[in-house]
Amino acid sequence: xxxxxxxxxxxxxxxxxxxxxxxxxxxxxxxxxxxxxxxxxxxxxxxxxxxxxxxxxxxxxxxxxxxxxxxxxxxxxxxxxxxxxxxxxxxxxxxxxxxxxxxxxxxxxxxxxxxxxxxxxxxxxxxxxxxxxxxxxxxxxxxxxxxxxxxxxxxxxxxxxxxxxxxxxxxxxxxxxxxxxxxxxxxxxxxxxxxxxxxxxxxxxxxxxxxxxxxxxxxxxxxxxxxxxxxxxxxxxxxxxxxxxxxxxxxxxxxxxxxxxxxxxxxxxxxxxxxxxxxxxxxxxxxxxxxxxxxxxxxxxxxxxxxxxxxxxxxxxxxxxxxxxxxxxxxxxxxxxxxxxxxxxxxxxxxxxxxxxxxxxxxxxxxxxxxxxxxxxxxxxxxxxxxxxxxxxxxxxxxxxxxxxxxxxxxxxxxxxxxxxxxxxxxxxxxxxxxxxxxxxxxxxxxxxxxxxxxxxxxxxxxxxxxxxxxxxxxxxxx
RNA sequence: GGCGCGGUCGCCAAGUGGUAAGGCAAAGGUCUGCAAAACCUUUAUCGGCGGUUCGAUUCCGCCUCGCGCCUCCA
Numbered sequence: 001x002x003x004x005x006x007x008x009x010x011x012x013x014x015x016x017x018x019x020x021x022x023x024x025x026x027x028x029x030x031x032x033x034x035x036x037x038x039x040x041x042x043x044x045x046x047x048x049x050x051x052x053x054x055x056x057x058x059x060x061x062x063x064x065x066x067x068x069x070x071x072x073x074x075x076x077x078x079x080x081x082x083x084x085x086x087x088x089x090x091x092x093x094x095x096x097x098x099x100x101x102x103x104x105x106x107x108x109x110x111x112x113x114x115x116x117x118x119x120x121x122x123x124x125x126x127x128x129x130x131x132x133x134x135x136x137x138x139x140x141x142x143x144x145x146x147x148x149x150x151x152x153x154x155x156x157x158x159x160x161x162x163x164x165x166x167x168x169x170x171x172x173x174x175x176x177x178x179x180x181x182x183x184x185x186x187x188x189x190x191x192x193x194x195x196x197x198x199x200x201x202x203x204x205x206x207x208x209x210x211x212x213x214x215x216x217x218x219x220x221x222x223x224x225x226x227x228x229x230x231x232x233x234x235x236x237x238x239x240x241x242x243x244x245x246x247x248x249x250x251x252x253x254x255x256x257x258x259x260x261x262x263x264x265x266x267x268x269x270x271x272x273x274x275x276x277x278x279x280x281x282x283x284x285x286x287x288x289x290x291x292x293x294x295x296x297x298x299x300x301x302x303x304x305x306x307x308x309x310x311x312x313x314x315x316x317x318x319x320x321x322x323x324x325x326x327x328x329x330x331x332x333x334x335x336x337x338x339x340x341x342x343x344x345x346x347x348x349x350x351x352x353x354x355x356x357x358x359x360x361x362x363x364x365x366x367x368x369x370x371x372x373x374x375x376x377x378x379x380x381x382x383x384x385x386x387x388x389x390x391x392x393x394x395x396x397x398x399x400x401x402x403x404x405x406x407x408x409x410x411x412x413x414x415x416x417x418x419x420x421x422x423x424x425x426x427x428x429x430x431x432x433x434x435x436x437x438x439x440x441x442x443x444x445x446x447x448x449x450x451x452x453x454x455x456x457x458x459x460x461x462x463x464x465x466x467x468x469x470x471x472x473x474x475x476x477x478x479x
Numbered sequence: 480g481g482c483g484c485g486g487u488c489g490c491c492a493a494g495u496g497g498u499a500a501g502g503c504a505a506a507g508g509u510c511u512g513c514a515a516a517a518c519c520u521u522u523a524u525c526g527g528c529g530g531u532u533c534g535a536u537u538c539c540g541c542c543u544c545g546c547g548c549c550u551c552c553a
Contacts, residue, residue, distance in 0.1 A: 456514080
């Protein structure tokens with residue numbers, strides 16, 4: 001197997017990945033802020049994180065992966081207040097929607113899915129530690145982080161501090177700060193706002209402190225991997241580093257991975273441009289979850305992904321090709337024995353697949369390896385050279401592929417129905433289909449093609465595709 | 480202005496100092512009662528200009544275009 005290489009934002013280059021403890025990976029990924037439904041741009045990042053965790057697992061690492069749910073911030077407080085709900089009640093709906101969305105995209109549950117509001121105490125304790133080390137100062141009931149005391153500030157995002165200091169936006173927070181670049185660890189409550197009564201005073205946590213506190217609580221002072229979208233590198237991750245390392249004196253995370261953004265039709269996705277999509281928007285238009293997952297994962301994560309409906313359609317066709325191949329493998333009848341060349345081809349494809357993913361998660365390269373094998377095996381089948389003994393090796397390869405990409409299982413219909421989309425009736429059952437297929441075969445034998453075609457048409461209208469194979473066998477699949 | 484990502488076939492996209500993977504789409508063909516699936520064939524000189532080199536899409540410089548961050552936005 002190839003050496004795993006990952007692009008580390010901290011180093012500014014691709015590095016060999018070596019976890020602190022052999023065989024184990026401690027990973028923290030920034031999850032959604034649950035003030036609304038997450039959009040496909042968010043899911044680009046979450047799918048990337050999923051590919052990463054799945055690949056690490058495939059390579060045998062024991063994973064401890066924490067993903068946070070930010071369930072307290074300005075928008076949540078404002079929206080909850082407007083809705084006359086508690087923060088918990090307001091966010092619950094979006095938390096559940098997020099879980100549902102993740103299931104639809106086959107995003108695995110991390111080892112820990114945690115909510116910020118469940119860890120206020122841990123944040124307070126971390127702030128107290130920073131207070132003791134005089135990295136903080138109070139101002140109008142809030143507590144700020146004094147960046148001037150952390151000389152390494154900017155090492156992740158390479159921001160030019162002098163530039164920021166000269167910036168005009170000094171007081172957007174409406175609080176007094178010593179320096180423009182200082183950020184709030186703890187925010188004093190505004191009138192009527194929800195707050196927590198704590199040893200450091202009443203208020204609510206600043207945005208960055210939750211990740212530092214929760215990551216270190218679950219994973220220890222030094223994480224192996226920390227990821228998020230590129231926009232989080234500054235200020236969010238930079239501030240996490242400042243908080244955590246000031247408190248512990250140790251490196252906070254060893255590898256920082258940042259996913260590039262998704263564009264829609266070449267433009268930044270935004271509500272004002274009308275190109276803002278949630279998963280529900282797309283599923284409502286009839287697109288399949290597997291197609292979306294494929295589209296989001298086929299472009300390597302460090303490259304901006306231009307999302308288009310044409311592209312989504314292309315992804316659907318690509319998935320279709322792969323599933324057709326898997327069906328052919330499963331249902332086809334091949335001569336007994338093994339073909340020496342084919343075994344070698346499969347092994348080569350598996351190597352190349354692994355090499356692709358090992359190279360900073362080069363999903364495009366990994367996919368090419370899969371499609372190469374599909375074509376080669378199809379050719380062998382057409383020539384009658386593919387043997388029964390090659391089936392299991394090919395299937396194993398596809399299974400390995402799918403452990404990471406997770407698009408092979410034909411369950412889009414179920415997933416859509418689970419989210420309330422698609423037809424409630426689930427189409428004809430297997431026995432009914434088999435019966436109709438048998439009737440059609442009988443008709444075909446009598447060369448009664450009118451009846452045969454009528455049955456095929458009827459089934460097609462009910463979502464069943466029938467294919468006659470060369471050897472006279474018939475296979476069917478649900479559309 | 481600073482920092483970062485990127486401009487490769489109609490669309491998506493990989494990649495290398497020695498004349499460019501893969502997917503989708505299109506056209507033609509093989510197979511098929513018809514279809515579907517599959518297969519075959521056809522479709523690029525890599526944003527522009529210089530430089531280094533025997534040779535650059537790949538290295539360097541400049542330019543240009545797109546996008547992002549630098550204001551709690553994945």
